[in-house]
Amino acid sequence: MSDSHNNGGKFLVGIFDDDDVVLKAVKEVKEAGVRIHEVYTPFPIHGLDVALGHPRTKLGIAAFMFGLSGTLTALSLTAYTEKFDWPMIVGGKDSYSFPVYIPVIFELTVLFCALGMVGTFIVSNGLGPSVKPLMFDLRTTDNKFAMAIDLSKNGLGEGRIEQILKESGAAEVNVKQF
Amino acid sequence: MHVTSSVRTPLVxxxxxxxxxxxxxxxxxxxxxxxxxxxxxxxxxIVLIYGTACVCWTWWEGLGVWGLNKTVGWAWDITNFVWWVGIGHAGTLISAILLLFRQKWRTAVNRAAEAMTIFAVLCAASFIVMHMGRPWMAYWALPLPNTFGSLWVNFKSPLVWDVFAISTYFTVSLVFWYMGLIPDLATIRDRARSKVSRYIYGALSLGWNGAAKTWARYEYMSLILAGLSTPLVLSVHTIVSMDFATSVIPGWHTTIFPPYFVAGAIFSGFAMVQNLMLIIRVVFRLEDYITVEHIESMNKIITLTGSIVGVAYLTEFFIAWYSGVEFETYAFINRATGPYWWAYWAMMTCNVISPQLFWIRSVRRSVVWTFVLSVIVNIGMWFERFVIIVTSLHRDYLPSSWAMFHPTLFDISDYIFSFGFFFTLFLLFAKFLPVVNMAEVKAIIKSSSEKLPVSVSGVAKGERVANPTFNKDAE
Structure with a gap:
């Protein structure tokens, strides 16, 4: 994950029971002047990334570029094989006949785009079969929502942050040391 | 902010x-x-072992063990191929097109439907490889440099388009399905008690931890994958239909084939989803997730696509007469009244008439009726492909070469092989992977459940349920 460089830090983890509460809490905790490390949830909560101030993902650009490379691959493959390397007239069509290549061009565009985008997603999130996940609370893949706060990056004291978390609706606050 | 209609019944x-x-x-x-x-x-x-032995014998002896002859060169092999590809359309339709249309009921069925898609496409591909007769030369279908002066594949041929379409469809469906599985695999990893399952599910879940940033990217990726899969799923059966439509055989040379095949594919795919889900929901006690509402929604799609298929049959008939082409007219009259009349009328009854029963509300909400009619639909769709392929071929332009097709034991056994293959894979999936997408169901539970899991500050428990019109929802 992108937070692997934080290994060795001490975190305060607020556990929430509800997605609406945690979304509201993110705003409140930020207003109280606490820097939130990240929020971990069992399912996507819309608006959470915006509330946390995460930049908009550039995955779309990657997807477009990979798709374009698929289009160009298919265009050059069909042109090279049918026009230059071994020209052939089939069905009375010109040796290079663009409309009949549309299916292949389309399929390769989709293939390159999908695989490239998913690969980018896996790499950019630091995912992989041997990756050990940084879990702040094992219940966040079940029914709990965890807000992690890096104590080394916050000026406020541990007791004060715990109080802020509790006030914004955290059911429990734990300390997590990596 | 998402607005949920108060007249909608809960999905969970x-x-x-x-x-x-x-x-x-x-x-x-x-x-x-x-x-x-x-x-x-x-x-x-057991069925898979028997089928594999028969397929191996088919390859050992050659395709002469099938009932094909000089006139009927395609029969059960291609029928089975088109039938399985068709079934493989529902999964991606549910997960991609219904995602774009914001149909939330898809969340309970998309996982199993996508698994079904992947296994059905594998079955379809197995018939292509069988039909090659020399499977060790299957790579000839790919544009690879070779020792024949680099004689390339013919990119102008729909058969080559098919290679690209089916392999792309399989790959993208597999990736889409696997990406959907990752958060749920992480759930199982974190609940696992044994070391072995923690290790296996840990490796499969790729170190997922549900960070908000990852989720935001994940959702974005799912949306693009859905956008890619939507034209892809439509292209696959379009291209399959072009295997026929670009030929000059009366009965095949038809411009309505692409939409007609796509509708038929969705039709049979949903019928297969119904059959599988009706069993899963009872065996795994998931009636609260796969409700009668889900069954009804899918039955509505079956009725719609079944009616499209019906209109296509009639249009074909009309155009055959209206075109004034003698051979075209004969091909269709021969279908309905020739020696294969029983196949034609089985197709008509199963595909056009039987799904119309779903106009009756109690029928489309009945589990038993749904199951029976779904089986009938899939029988009908198998006959549709048989009718298109065999009846168009068996009486060609030269009456002296007219012939009949009779399936042999190996035609039948190689078809049985695909059932063994499909159900072995599907049962492994159903046992070792979560059959319902947990993360997606959790995301819709508030807008669609009967009661809230916990009270939200400022909103009393149950209040938002009494007035669900302005439920804020994960969508």
């Missing part, structure tokens, strides 16, 4: 909480295999 019944979803779905992954599962799996494996 029984007042489930987030923890209930995890528990109900993970239960069968974590527990020991049930007796029913073990029996079903044993039967599937």
């Amino acid at each position: 019944t029984g007042g489930k909480t987030y923890a209930d979803v995890t528990e109900d779905v993970s239960r069968q992954v974590e527990g020991r295999p049930t007796r029913e599962w073990t029996i079903a799996f044993t039967i599937s494996v």
